[in-house]
Amino acid sequence: MKITVAIPIYNAARHLNVTLDSLINQTMDSREFEVICVNDVSTDNSIDVVKTYMEKVNNIKLINRKENSGGPMLPRNDAINEAKGEYILFLDNDDFIGEEALEKFYTSAKECKSDVIFGKYVGANGRGVPQSMFKYGNLKNADILKHNLVFSLAPHKMFKVDFIKQNNFYFDKKAVVGEDQLFVMQCLVKANVITVLSDYEYYYVVKRGDENLSLKYFPANNFFYSFNHIMETIEESGLSSLYKLKLKAAFLNRFLHASRLRGHIFSNLLTYEQKKDWLNETKKFIDNHVTDELIGLLPSRFHYFLLIARENDLRKLLMVHNQMETVNPNKVTRVENGWIYSNFKYTQKYLAYDEEYTVNHLNTSDIYIDGIILGEDLCEITGQFYQSLLINMNVENELILVHRKTGIEKRINYNEANSSNQFKFTFNYREFVLNKEMVGPWDVFIEGSIGGYVKRRRLGKARKTDLLENVSEDNKGIMPKLSQSNKEKFLPKKEIMLDNINSFGENYIVKAYFTKKHDNLSFDVKLKP
Template sequence: MPTPDISVIIGAYNAMPYLTETLTSVVGQSIGRDRLEVIAVNDGSTDGTGKELERFAELYPGLFQVFHQENSGGPSAPRNAGLDQARGRYVFFLDADDYLGEEALERMFQMAEANGTDVVLGKMVGVNGRGAPASMFARNQPRTDVFNSRVYWALNPLKLIRRELVERHKLRFPVGYKVCEDQLFTALAYLRADGISVVADYECLFIVKRDDGQNITVTTRGAEQRIRTLGMMVDVVEENVPAGPDRDRLMNRHLTIDLHHALIHLAEESDRQVQELGFHELRELLTRCYPGSLRDRVNAITRLRCELILRGHLDELVAMERLGLGIRSAGKHPDILVESGRAYARLPHFRDGVLDIPDHVYDVTRDLSVRHRLDSVSLEDSRLTLTGHAFLQDVLAVPYSTELVLRERNSGVEYRVPAEAVATPPPDDTAGSGQQAAPPGGFTVTVDLASVADGGRPRKGLWDVLLALDAAGVCKEFRIGHQRLPAVSTKPEVHVVAGADGIFAAALYYTQPYGNLTVDVGENKHRVPRRLLKTEVTWMPADELHVRGDWTLAAFPASALGVRLENQDGESVEFLGSGVPTATGFAVSIPVTGLAHGTWRMAVRLAVSGRDTRAWSIEVPATTPLPPVHRDLTRCVKPEAHGGQLALRVDRLRLRGALRRRLAAVARRSAKRLSGDHNR
């Protein structure tokens, strides 16, 4: 029997009717059923879960293994039973009320194989109002770890995991836990994995909030289980990660999320003795696992919780958690005080003169959220103009000032231009965010690229566009562009810009994958010659050759474009374009009567004569359809291919031969006219 690529392990307890969609999503995976095995463990269900599993096993023989066991009281035992039976190269744990995107397993499998990683997270989506981890899915991550990404903030086991890793380290789920039992298994898999991948560009897993309210995290009450799990995870981190920034990074997750959940249930505990016992355990735990370096890393509300615990203020802690439940349910944020360049959250007991908690516990300067949006971007001549909004969440009644910052990516050289405040409505997405009034965040700013660098143009480089925001001394710098109106085009625009020292190329583009605005000065990534699409050459009256070209340049100066002819002796002559160039084309007329005899190669040239040390010269290719030969009494002008480049060959005509050909042409026209008269 061939080894399957993936063993899908499903532990199921009273999962109907959700189970049907779960199983259907598995058998419909694009990777193909021949590369899967499904191990389903019925954990003593009392509804139709067992029958539904057997029905699918009959419909898809050879795909399903169904096991029935007495109820174990939690998800650990059925998952362990599934692991004992698994044969696949990878395992994927799927809850019986969730379901997969059609390509989920194939995409995660390909990510693991392409990067040699042991664990793959697929993007999760909440259904029916259920929250889902999001911060780790900002972009695809082919290979990362828990210290250089946000993956540790998703400690559920709903991931693709290499089975060899599981068996080599004898990883299993701890029994005796109803909630958070998956954290130990997942954390150890993360810490011992040879690389972790993230699939963020496809919705892999849909996690469902059940209408009957029977999700296990909802039905399990009490703080005791959560405090036990928190202590277990603190031990795991301390045993596997040396003290320092890496340990603090992981501990931050447990204090921010797991301590919070434990305190919610502790505040709801009606038995005072049980409440005091749990509080005592938390105080002992923090005494050993909460160093000063971690205090500086956690957010203000977590700092305040830990401060109250360490000071022994149980009643104040309980009151704060009960108050917090009401504030969160109303979607409100705490007020922010800005003072002496720092920002403080007005959380309970801030400067109350009773508990004497120091201000640094409430300091949120580092954590303030910047809200911003780019509304328009334009580059006209050499002037780059941006409009939009930028402000600090919940920081309202303070003076704002904004600067645009152009910063060269490699050297760090930067130029700053003050923005003008504009009284415009705030972005629509502030609704429901706790923002109480329209902030003074509208701005417009114009920077002249031709003179911003001390009267000249910036040096060649990639110039990232940032905003520097000052709210009464609280300063934030941030890239802009990834939040923008739909009308803002993200298609790269290449401009040829005129400055005092000549013309230069400036391209506006948005970075990948983050989507931030950058100005490419000097063709680092966006070449001007590549914007020439085609040329057409035709004869016009008055002995003129007409050269027309199509561009995808956004703009270039009208006086800068021409056609340059150069002969075999190095002599050159240039003909400027006529009319105003557009984003799509140009036209140049060449009077050939003044050309000396010889071969003249033809090229389109962008430059301002007499001023530019740099010019673009783009050959007119010989693939351009050649116009007919032009003759007059003294010369013959013949377009021809010359080394792949279109050229004009100008030859002298002998007067006698030219006169004979001209008389012959006149005779032919006369004969044709007489023939026409005779026919009439």
């Protein structure tokens, strides 16, 4: 048997036919895979639906649990124990898969010797699904960090059964929240080969109106059970120390962003006493797993939360959280080691503090082109680069030309504009027309930096509407260094060709243009025939 498909079922009669139809229509021969439906004491006619399909095909098996388990964990474990397949795929009772999914999964798994394999997710009925790990194309052996696998901890994947059983990886019955994340993280950390397929729409994740578990209340200690064990799994693994640290940071970033923790503490879902209980458990989690070094690897929007939660001071946390909405340039105290710091003050009889917290996440930016002049030898680009929290800071702006194919960068660091919020760069095309290896598109960015903090923006989309007009008599001489053999040229609506640019004895043609998809400025370098 090649594959076991495991489906925990609870009151799914309305949706189950779509799930099972996607299985009986697989291109894989039905004799090569089995479907194990584990009924978790449904109170509707889910069993009848399954039995109807069992009359049509002979590869569907039904397991009826005697007691409801309260979640999909134990039914999935039942399927693992009963699995006859070399691999097991977990499928929810209201999702479905593409017709070629099983065949493609198995072929790739055998070819790559995969322990874990999963394919492109597709959201159905308005469901959002992770996509960043699929932008790399098919990956025979993906890396958890490099390929963003930490953002795909749902169990809708295929696992080698021997790999699961030899490592005793089962869904923890004590985990009422995040049980799938714990199981999948254990597998990802231990797996020798993780395969990701992006060439086909494999798994359709369906949104249902009653699936939002975030509306249910769980005691804080139950909530943290899985996440404590995930951090322990990473720490106790055989991974290198630096990889462990970065993996913890990646998971913690996901956890703080996507979990209900901050939502519970900052919303009206809980009473004040319940919030104190949640903050107390949060402090325990931080004390056990989150170091200052780890906090430094996280986005600034989580810094104040973790630092104050470690103090276990709910009143202060709520107050600082509200004050985050009032941060402005006048409250920025310094920019150091890549962090923008703002001062937070409050003085009352029973709560007082005067401290700094990082606020990088509150710094917004905008970029605008006032003018682009193309001459025979030189190009001039002028505009504005605004950063909301740094208007009182001496930000240094650079123009960055990036070779699209190699990623090589050419920096133009002399800004002729007087203000840090403005820029004026003049450069010779031979700054980036170097040799035959550097032909192809060069994309244009403006980068502002101060105290190790760097903000980079793509240049071109936001620009002056009359930028496309020809240069007037009043504007002649704006670039005295330009060759006068030809008139200065403003960039036209689509593109302009610059001919006979010489570099190291070779002649090149440069085409300045706005990219079709995103309408940004680029230069395309070609060797002149």
